[in-house]
Amino acid sequence: MNSAEVDAYLNRLGVDRPAWPTVDVLRELHVRHLQTVPFENLSIHLGEEIVLEEKRLLDKVVGARRGGFCYELNGAFGALLGALGYEVALLAGRVYGGDGRLGIPYDHLALRVRTVDGGEWLADVGFGAHSHFPLALEARGAQEDPGGVFRIVEAGPDEAGVRGGHQVPEAADLDVEMNGRPEYRLETRPRVLRDFVAGAWWQSTSPASHFTRSLVCSRVTEDGGRITLSGRTFKTTAADGTKEERELGTDEEVLTVYRERFGIELERVPEVRKAVA
Template identity: 50%
Template sequence: MDTDTVDRYLARIGAPRPAAPDAAALRELHRRHLEAVPFENLSLHLGEPVSLDEDALVDKIVARRRGGFCYELNGAFAALLTALGYDVRMLAAGVFGGDGTLSPAFDHLALLVELDERYLVDVGFGAHSTYPLRRDWPEAQEDPAGSFLVLDAPGGDVDVLMNGVRQYRAEPRPRRITDFARPAWWHANSPESHFRSGPRCSRATESGRVTILGNRLLETAHGERTETALATDDEVLAAYEKHFGFALPRVPTC
């Protein structure tokens, strides 16, 4: 990622260029990314291809001001952090379901950043921690989004818990973005993928979260949640532009 692309990416998330690749700057970049770049699966419902090529990710997130799912968001953020001088590793992770079962590794892409401490970095898991999590901290880590625990798991893996509930299990082995191409294709194309069940778009805000699910607008501010039905296609498209800053060619459909 060249200097001009880095500057455009930083402008996209409203962040100044860090003076040094340190923990304070990482926290700020993490928060700003979550508030600017949505977790969304709209490409799957607009007939758009999903590519993990760096140029394609930059075009989608920076030039087109869109978002993506974990492989896209954390893949792009890893490229940005690397260009800023951070030591970044991509980790394969399995996701815990509501019944406690663990999906296969590579179902999720998370990041590990090594500074004076190791940090789990994740801007691609939807509603998750506002700030990076200390990888080797044995106690609860309080965050605006909740209380998080990072626990050792079998085989050198690590489990991430949010408010006492296991979210995902990450492997320690460093991976390449190309290692995630097949699972990304599966999630984008398989009828068994939950991302195919319907369009969704969500990002953090300073006071909570804003989400569009199909034709429903969900807003949470200071713990208070409101839901608005979007009655027409024009209302849906206007909501995307107002809350996420991009104009879609049409309403995403299942």
């Protein structure tokens, strides 16, 4: 990233260029990213190509002021952090399903970030409802966050995975838990962006992927709550957990919510596309 691209990215987040790549700056960048850049899968249903190349990600997230899913959001955010002087590694994860089974390899992309004032941090702005702030990667106790109580633990062989024929995890693998439930299993070996191309292709084309079967656009609100547009259902969750939802009747209502609540300008309402088996 060149200096102008960094400034444009920071401008979108509403953050001044930091003097040093510290933990406090990382925390601010992380939560501002969640508040301003939506987690969304609209490209899949608008027929837009998803390309895991730094320039294309910046064109989408910064130039077009769109969001994306994990590969795009954490890919772009990792590039920004690297340009600001952080030491960043891309990490591959596999997401736990509702049945306790792990998803495909390269199911998820998260970031390991080292700061000048010490420590390693798990930064993840691409998992939907998750931690608002980076998690201490080396800590093994409970970490309280506005998004919930998180814990990073050494991964062990889960029964569902063994039954499914998966290999016992490497000793370095970590499980990221939220409110006592495992969210994803994280490898600690650094990867490069192109490693995730097959995973992104599967997520955006397979009938088995939940991204091809539903529409989502979601972001954290400034008061610590969350707003989500799922198809035509607009949901508001306050910081205290209070929830409200309403159905949007017309296309104009849907486009207005995308524009006014998520900052996304669309020419037409996206509709779930039928995935090809």
